[in-house]
Amino acid sequence: MMDIHKLKAFVAVIEESNISRAAIRLNMQQPPLTRMIKSLEVELNAELLTRLPRGVEATEAGKALYQEALTILAHAQAIPKRVQNIAQGMEGQINFGFTNSVGLHSFLPTLLRRFREQFPAVSIHLEEDGSSSLIDSILNEKNDIVFLRKPAPISLGLTSLHVLDEPLIVALPNNHPLATKKDKIHLLDLESFDFVLYRRLAGQDLFDNILANCYSAGFSPNIVQKAPRLTSSLNLIAAGIGLSIVPESIKNFWNNQIVYKALKADTPCIAPIYAVYKNDRSNIRLTHVLSLLKSLEICTY
Structure with missing residues (x-):
């Protein structure tokens, strides 16, 4: 099961093209963020980032994960509102x-x-x-x-x-x-x-x-x-x-x-x-x- 926090971290890195800037965006230190990304690569048995002299870019596998992560995060973000709507009778049948x-x-x-x-x-x-x-x-x-x-x-x-x-x-x-x-x-x-x-x-x-x-x-x-x-x-x-x-x-x-x-x-x-x-x-x-x-x-x- 994918860790939502790891996916958020990965999305930030891709969008910033830089781990340091992503760490600032996420209000965390760079070493823990680097470990999270490495953990994702181990989990998926795939290289997700290509390290560049002044940043990073997504590999083909990383681009695929980025698109899937956006979908998962959007769905996760919508869950509380949907649950509240159901509880309040605003959705359903x-x-x-x-x-x-x-x-x-x-x-x-x-x-x-x-x-x-x-x-x-x-x-x-x-x-x-x-x-x-x-x-x-x-x-x-x-x-x-x-x-x-x-x-x-x-x-x-x-x-x-x-x-x-x-x-x-x-x-x-x-x-x-x-x-x-x-x-x-x-x-x-x-x-x-x-x-x-x-x-x-x-x-x-x-x-x-x-x-x-x-x-x-x-x-x-x-x-x-x-x-x-x-x-x-x-x-x-x-x-x-x-x-x-x-x-x-x-x-x-x-x-x-x-x-x-x-x-x-x-x-x-x-x-x-x-x-x-x-x-x-x-x-x-x-x-x-x-x-x-x-x-x-x-x-x-």
Whole structure:
């Protein structure tokens, strides 16, 4: 293993082309410096310097060592700063997970943009998956924080932060009988119509939430088609196959041939969003994310 002090000494000698001047630069006596250089030559079994009448110059082997030494010393000099940056959450990687429907809400890109602006050296990894898989990813420490439509089970010992409540609205084909209704549509008014829903396997939390709202209103929706993704359900709605209940944020993605209406019910129809994570104070990058999330002024604590 190369001695950093010897490499520094060698670099000084090469750059000064003189052992005496190098010793002054290094604030040391000439004899110890000469012994260090000689020790390097013994270690490497190579002559590193050619002695001249008024100084020294690097041999071919010495020139090669000089270039390598500069790289090693630069890396060594950068290590403390990098370690400090990692410890302060200024470098490294942060891993986010989210369900498909949460990924459509504007708070998430806003959060990611602000994080990137403040911590540009931190790499951001994103993963979209179902809620069960995302909770497992927190337990297995694959993700640092995930965003779901319901809190994690209390028994798992995870922290669930209520981020926001998003209204649920009705998405209708533009030729639907209810499309011209000016007022809010009462949830029970949807009982006699066909539904298109986001498949439960892909969006369990949202699917269960929609059904629970329908049951609470007094009916079971007639589901004629299930879509693999929330956005793909819009194709089916536009085609006139049925209507759907969707998070309000979805209306920013498709307006062609679809009409969106507010819902009226005895109990407000909402789709909450939760941040789920391990309460680990040593995860400084996660602490930064939570601080930024709070600064968005959308969280309910």
